[in-house]
Amino acid sequence: MTTPLNNRRWRLVRRPEGDIAAGDLEFTTAPVPALAAGEVLVRNVYLSLDPTHRIWMSDRDQYLPPVEIGAVMRGGGIGVVEDTRSERFARGDIVSVGLGGWEDYTVASERQLGRVRRLDGVPLTAHLSVLGSTGLTAWYGMVDIGQPKAGETVVVSAAAGAVGSVAGQLARRRGARVVGIAGGAAKCRWLVDELGFDAAIDYRAEDVGAALDRHCPNGIDVNFENVGGATMDAVIARMNTFGRVALCGMISTYNHSGPVPGPADFARVLMRRITIRGFIVIDFLPRAREALAELTPLVAGGELKWKAHVVDGLENAADALGLLFTGAHDGKLMVRISPEP
Ligand SMILES: NC(=O)c1ccc[n+]([C@@H]2O[C@H](COP(=O)([O-])OP(=O)(O)OC[C@H]3O[C@@H](n4cnc5c(N)ncnc54)[C@H](OP(=O)(O)O)[C@@H]3O)[C@@H](O)[C@H]2O)c1
Structure with a gap:
């Protein structure tokens, strides 16, 4: 050589x-x-x-x-x-x-x-x-932790991003109503028109809390959280009893040092018996085969965008x-x- x-x-x-x-x-x-x-x-x-x-x-x-x-x-x-x-x-x-x-x-x-x-x-x-750690992260967080059921409401932040876009589609395939939060009209249009999300909220252009009230009239059952900070606060404040939070990332806080603010009303986690689980994909790699068994045919068949x-x-x-x-x-x-x- x-x-x-x-x-x-x-x-x-x-x-x-x-x-x-x-x-x-x-x-x-x-x-x-x-x-x-x-x-x-x-x-x-x-x-x-x-x-x-x-x-x-x-x-x-x-x-x-x-x-x-x-x-x-x-x-x-x-x-x-x-x-x-x-x-x-x-x-x-x-x-x-x-x-x-x-x-x-x-x-x-x-x-x-x-x-x-x-x-x-x-x-x-x-x-x-989608067939690498991005897809595995989305699958593990949504399927294992979020466990969305038909008719439930799921909110995904950074929804037009690599992980969020796959996570939202997996929830949609399980019959959930999926609302994405993303920055800009073009990304929001892509979520609804191409990926089949039920609604998308442009966090740069509208108040996220007010938009969640509009798009999630029955509250929120599952939160796939990628952003943290004020976005996560607005979502958790609207979560239903026995809701699940798959805490995947908190990108809005990575450029800051020191402690980061959590949900302002943490008591809601108690009163509503909400499960919040942080996870890192590397813990899940031994189970990658299981996730790829679902993701691979969907990607090969063009059903997962x-x-x-x-x-x-x-x-x-x-x-x-x-x-x-x-x-x-x-x-x-x-x-x-x-x-x-
Ligand atoms: N737990 C794990 O194992 C694991 C693995 C992979 C990724 N992650 C996490 O998943 C999240 C998404 O990662 P990705 O690789 O898929 O990247 P990505 O979503 O493709 O790109 C990051 C997106 O984050 C959004 N963003 C950045 N700063 C923001 C802010 N201050 N407020 C609101 N939104 C902001 C932007 O979305 P807009 O364009 O919509 O503004 C940006 O496109 C990150 O939090 C990352 O740390 C976790």
């Missing part, structure tokens, strides 16, 4: 304060190390950009160790095996790299990798979104991450690092 001389990569050099700023991450190069036994050299093709990257850049209490200052920025993706000292992977295999890095090449232990089996007519980007927003060039990754916090992207955000095999 020809060892690539230079591996371009992004290192975390400063913890962001507030929004991610130029200079928090540094674009550098380093040689690719030789492979040890059981290791695989992966040429990264797509890098997933996720809101949790902002959490990993901070040193707040979190579910994985923070990325250390000076270390390559952590991230997952899809790539192709270029060299291998593993019996399990051969050159040319397409693999998903769970916790890799923002870099051209990743030297991964075989235990870090999953095999990607391409489906006819389904783009590779699906395996980093999804979008990818692909930014070209590893050098643009740091700027692209900011799109998640402005909503200026449309679909699962990822960076194309090198051509598809």
